[in-house]
Amino acid sequence: MSDTAVAVGAPVATRLRQAPRDLARGAALGLLNFGEAALAIATLVSLVLWFGLGMFPLFLLVTVLIRRIANTARELSGRWSGVPVAVPYRPRPSLERTEHGWYWSGKDYHKRRWFAAVSLRVRWIWGDPATWRDLAWLLADPVVGGALALFPVLLVLAGLAAVVLAAGQAAGVVGELAWLGGTEVPLQIAVGLACVAAxxxxxxxxxxxxxxWTSLLLKPGPRGKLNDRVQQLTRTRADALATQAAELRRIERDLHDGAQARLVAMRMKLAALSQFIDRDPSRAKELVTELRDSSSKALQELRDLVHGIHPPVLAERGLRDALRAFVLDLPLDATMDIELPGRFEPAVEAAVYFSVCEALANVVKHAETRDVTVRLRFADGLLSGAVVDEGRGGADLAAGSGLRGITQRLEAFDGSLSVVSRPGGPTRVSLEIPCALCSPKTSLS
Known part of the structure; x- marks a missing residue:
């Protein structure tokens, strides 16, 4: 068999294996469309009661049902059709209460809490553009979505029915049918098989x-995307400010407890040294030795502090050499697979450097392995990396404070972090930051 025949046969075989699953999913979605049609009728009735008689409670109930079935359609679109659809609804506002017992509904103050809560909910639902996109989808999907879902199922059922009836007619079990009359049995079977194949x-x-189709109507609109973007920027700005404040407190604490304390002690020893130079030269020599050791320790602490803020090797030689220098101090057999065409903005390099360092520190503390691989690549405006270890696994992005810190650090640059860690390993910590090169490659290695 030629290579071309094998290449053509593979997709056909895959499609044949997946056909029963796709047909079953289409039938399930078709049944969902019948529920959508009944809910669409209830929605129209609720709108008539609201605008005609001012009875809005039914509309609130129907809206809750619409949102649930729309979210189900979004989930099934991602799982069954391979087209993920994000949830576009605005966050539900909270009910505000004044010191004197009044409740703010977003438009007016109310004395009764239940009335203010209902008014707030109505305004929230009414003012959300996603509500009306859901309504448009609910009215159109039973026709368009139902046709797309059920057409292949109906073709297969009609084809199987034609084959069975034609075979029964040939055996004399079934009499000649009007819609099959005048057609030869082999041709009837061929048409039925063609319908099944189609x-x-x-x-x-x-x-x-x-x-x-579901994504076209139910995905977030431009305003919803803008709102999501504003919320994301607000959250990342707050995280960045909190991280910056915590870093400043750490630097202040390290200076106060480390270098500053040593410098104060050196000052006191210098004052004693002036008294011992003439009276006790041997004691003065001991103090000079102690001062030399204290100054060396203070200098080392200041260097460590500067390294924690922005390592000099990172500023001078870039990510590759800075990470290599960091790994040399760790009890790891690290494979450095770093291919970067140049340098990036200092803030971006610092974020990636400290993120990778934190991931490597987690490997040392929790993975119980010495084998780790660090990869960094840059392509199409995206700096991506991964730290992969063969340890015991079980890392959880929601549980570890270190991983949450990495996430907050990257989100400040519109970056992202993902963790894949099965029990027993391996563990892969992946990061991505959109950025641009600012200078060509200058590494000395």
Whole structure:
């Protein structure tokens, strides 16, 4: 068999294996469309009661059901159709209470809490553009989405029915049917098999097309994306400010407890030294030796402090050499796979450096292994990296304070962190930061 035949046969075999699953999913989505149609009728009735008689409670109940079924459609679009759809709803506002017992509903003050809560909820739902996109989707999806989901299923069922009836007619079990009359049995079977083949062929593409249709109507609009972006920037700014404040407190504490304390002690020894120079030269020599040791220790502490703020080797030679220097001090057999075409902004390099260092420190503390690989790449405006170890695994992004610190550090630059860690290993900590080169490669290694 030629290579071309094998290449063509592989997708066909894959599609045949996936066809029963896709047809079952299409049938399930078609049944969901019948529920959507009933809910659409209830929605129209609730709107008539609201605008005609001022009865809005039914609309609130129907909206809750619409959002649940729309979220189900979003989830199924990502899981079954391969088209993920983000949830676009605005966050629900909280009810504010004044010192004198009044409740603010977003438009007016109310004395009764339940009335203020209902008014706030109505305003929240009414003012959310996603509510009306959900309504438009609910009215259109039973027709468009139902056709896309059920068309392959109906083709297969019609084809199987035609084959069975034609075979029954040939055996004399079934009499001649009007819609099959005048057609030869072999031709009837061929048409039925063609319908089955068409249904199998269309099942996957139409399921994907249905996902695109769901995404078109239910994905966040431009305003929703802007709101999400504003919320993300607000959160990352608060995290960055909190991190900066904590770093300043750490520097102040290290200076106060370390170098500053040693300098104060050196000053006291210098005052004693002036008294012992003439009276006790041997004691003066001891104090000089102690002062030399204290000055060396103070200098080393200041160097360590500066290294924690921004390592000199990072500023002079870049990420690759700085990480190599850091790994040399760790009890690890590290493989450094770093290919960077140049230098980046100092803040970006510092964020990546400290993120990788924190990940390596976690390997030393928790992984129980010496084998680790550090990878860094830059392509298409994205600096990506990974720290992979063969340790015991079980790392959780939501549980570790160190990993949360890395996430906050990267989010300040619109970066992201992901962790894949199965029990028993391996563990992969991946990071990405969108950035740009600011100078060509200058590493001396």
């Amino acid at each position: 249904g199998v062929a269309f099942a996957g593409p139409l399921l994907r097309l249905r996902g695109e």
